[in-house]
Amino acid sequence: MQAYLGGTEGRLMRSIKSLLGSKLMDEHTVVGGQSVRFFDIVVLFFKELKARCEAHVGHTIDSAMLGRPVHFVDDDAERDALAHATLGRAAREAGFAHIDFQLEPIAAAFDFEQRISRETTALVVDIGGGTSDFTVIRLDPTRRQNTDRARDILATTGVHLGGTDFDRLLDLGHVMPLLGYRHLGPGGRPLPNSVFFDLSTWHLIHHAYSRKSMHFARELWTSYTDLALHARLMQVLQGHHGHRILAGVEAAKIACSISHDSAAVTLEFLDAASAPVITPHSMGEALAQPLAQVVQCALQCVQASGLAAVDVVYLTGGSSALTPLMDALQAALPGAALVQGERFGGVAAGLAYAGALKRS
Ligand SMILES: Nc1ncnc2c1ncn2[C@@H]1O[C@H](COP(=O)(O)OP(=O)(O)OP(=O)(O)O)[C@@H](O)[C@H]1O
Ligand SMILES: [Mg+2]
Numbered sequence: 001m002q003a004y005l006g007g008t009e010g011r012l013m014r015s016i017k018s019l020l021g022s023k024l025m026d027e028h029t030v031v032g033g034q035s036v037r038f039f040d041i042v043v044l045f046f047k048e049l050k051a052r053c054e055a056h057v058g059h060t061i062d063s064a065m066l067g068r069p070v071h072f073v074d075d076d077a078e079r080d081a082l083a084h085a086t087l088g089r090a091a092r093e094a095g096f097a098h099i100d101f102q103l104e105p106i107a108a109a110f111d112f113e114q115r116i117s118r119e120t121t122a123l124v125v126d127i128g129g130g131t132s133d134f135t136v137i138r139l140d141p142t143r144r145q146n147t148d149r150a151r152d153i154l155a156t157t158g159v160h161l162g163g164t165d166f167d168r169l170l171d172l173g174h175v176m177p178l179l180g181y182r183h184l185g186p187g188g189r190p191l192p193n194s195v196f197f198d199l200s201t202w203h204l205i206h207h208a209y210s211r212k213s214m215h216f217a218r219e220l221w222t223s224y225t226d227l228a229l230h231a232r233l234m235q236v237l238q239g240h241h242g243h244r245i246l247a248g249v250e251a252a253k254i255a256c257s258i259s260h261d262s263a264a265v266t267l268e269f270l271d272a273a274s275a276p277v278i279t280p281h282s283m284g285e286a287l288a289q290p291l292a293q294v295v296q297c298a299l300q301c302v303q304a305s306g307l308a309a310v311d312v313v314y315l316t317g318g319s320s321a322l323t324p325l326m327d328a329l330q331a332a333l334p335g336a337a338l339v340q341g342e343r344f345g346g347v348a349a350g351l352a353y354a355g356a357l358k359r360s
Contacts, residue, residue, distance in 0.1 A: 005244055012243065014202050015130050015164065016042060021073040021083030039090060046094035063098040064091050065355035067107050067347050070133045070158040100358055105135035106153060107350030108316045112341055113139045114353070121154075122312040123302055123336065125329065126347065127319035130165075132294045133158040136305035145357070154305035159297045161290045163250070163319040164202050171200035171249045173286040174276040175265060179233040185223040192220075195233070198242075205242035213237075232270060241269055252278045257322050284324040295328045302333070309335045316346040 004012045011031050019025060019038060028035045054061055072083035084101065091099050105124045112122060119140040126133045136154040143152065172181060181196040195217050198208040207213060217237055224230040236242065248265045255263035262279040302310060313329055313336045320326075321343060330338050342349065 001247065005247060013041070016045070017069075017072070018130055020086050021076070021079035025086055039086065042086075042090040043093045046091050046096070050094055050096070062096060063355065063359060064096040064100070065351045065358065066091060066099060066101050067104040067351050068101050069104055069131050070135070070156045071131075071160075074158075074160060100355070102351055102354045103133075103135070103153075103156065104347045105133045105156065106137065106149070107348075107354060108314065108341065108346045109135060109137040109139060110350035110353045111316075111346045112312075112314045112339070112350075113141065113144060116141060120312055121305075121307055121310045122314045123298060123310045123333070124314045124316065125298060125320060126317040127162060127294065127315075127322075127325065128317040129163040129319070131158055131160055131162050132297060132317075132319075134298050134301035136301055136307065136310060154307065155301050155303075157297050157301040157304065159293060161294055162317075163253075165290055166253060166287055166319065166322070167202070167246055167250045168200045169286045169290065170253055170278060170283065171246055172196060173282065174278055175245055175249060175267070176200055178229065178270075178276065179236060180220075180224060180226075180229040183224065183226065183229055185225055189223065191223050195220075195237075199236065200246060202243075202246060205246070208237060208242055209240055235270065239269060244269065249278075253283065254321075256280060256283055260323060280323065283322075287322070287324060291322075291325050291328055294325065295332050298329060299332055309333070312337050312339050314339045314341050316341040316343060318343055 001012070004010065009032070011029075016038075020042070025039045025042075026037060028037055030036075031041070050061060066087060068084060068087065071080060073079040088099050088101070105126050108126055109122060109124045112124070116139060119138065121136065121138055124133075124135045124137060133156070135156045138152040138154060140152075143149070176196040176199065177183070179196065179199075180191050181193070183191055185191060195208055195213060198204040198213070208217075214237055217233060220233070221227060221230045236245065245265075245267065248267060252263040252265045256278045260280055262277050265276045265278065267275065310333065313333055315326070315338065320340070326338060330336075
């Protein structure tokens with residue numbers, strides 16, 4: 001990401017995992033002047049990962065335990081199965097001979113299980129960049145050696161909401177108004193939203209720079225009453241600052257969530273009048289709706305498990321650090337102890353335990 005923002009030639013691709021279940025995988029795209037299949041980019045990623053791991057441990061690695069989200073694609077079993085198969089095919093093509101899968105939240109639960117001494121029921125909450133996954137699982141240190149733990153999984157639910165959605169809403173709430181979003185033009189008419197939606201959505205930003213969108217944006221000046229806002233919009237589009245703004249919003253979100261204090265969005269490439277600040281309060285407001293959906297999905301999981309309550313809510317995934325989310329979860333499940341797990345390594349550590357059991 002830093003290389004891209006620093007001007008390195010290339011294409012920025014984020015959240016490739018979300019493309020796994022689509023037909024796009026077999027299509028070609030241009031990278032560095034060459035036509036490559038999206039599928040081959042996934043293979044390349046696996047090869048690089050394999051090579052780095054092998055260099056680290058000093059021997060070849062031919063087995064892989066792949067984590068997968070509960071749902072790659074919502075409400076479409078066929079595309080979900082395709083995503084699963086495509087991931088496995090890419091790993092095989094990269095040189096892994098033995099490939100197994102484990103659901104990511106279950107892997108996270110295995111990691112937590114290493115730390116408990118008696119039977120515990122847990123709601124594992126994994127809030128990442130693109131998805132929020134929930135699993136109710138019965139954990140028991142004495143059952144650790146069983147490879148088939150399917151019966152201990154009482155329920156799973158998931159929703160396609162995560163950190164990138166939070167970034168979009170925070171960008172729309174804090175930065176895009178400086179470019180005219182929600183600005184009322186002559187006669188009280190609001191501006192069209194599309195350019196602001198494109199600019200605040202990671203995978204759509206480049207649309208905003210197309211010749212057609214730029215032309216449309218340039219002509220938009222007649223719809224502004226405050227032309228300084230239009231000038232700023234054009235400055236952002238001409239300078240291709242969309243990713244930089246969204247990265248600034250993400251950094252401020254993380255700073256605000258860690259410090260529980262206000263954090264400024266750094267926009268040094270724009271005029272001085274534009275210095276938006278994300279406060280704990282404004283963040284809670286901007287994210288209230290998606291966080292309510294996330295909590296709802298968590299409660300559905302507990303309900304589907306048939307348990308009256310869980311002992312522990314175990315948090316993992318980068319976005320699980322958000323204080324308003326933790327507060328909402330604790331309020332929704334007042335009897336459970338909130339445990340903050342390893343935010344980034346928990347799933348991978350659990351996959352390693354699952355892989356070791358499989359091969360032992
Ligand atoms: N302290 C923090 N507070 C809030 N959000 C954070 C924090 N640290 C990281 N994030 C967010 O966490 C997300 C990345 O989390 P994670 O690495 O768990 O996702 P992922 O596993 O790649 O995505 P997914 O599980 O959805 O496929 C990013 O959106 C990032 O902005
Ligand atoms: Mg994840």
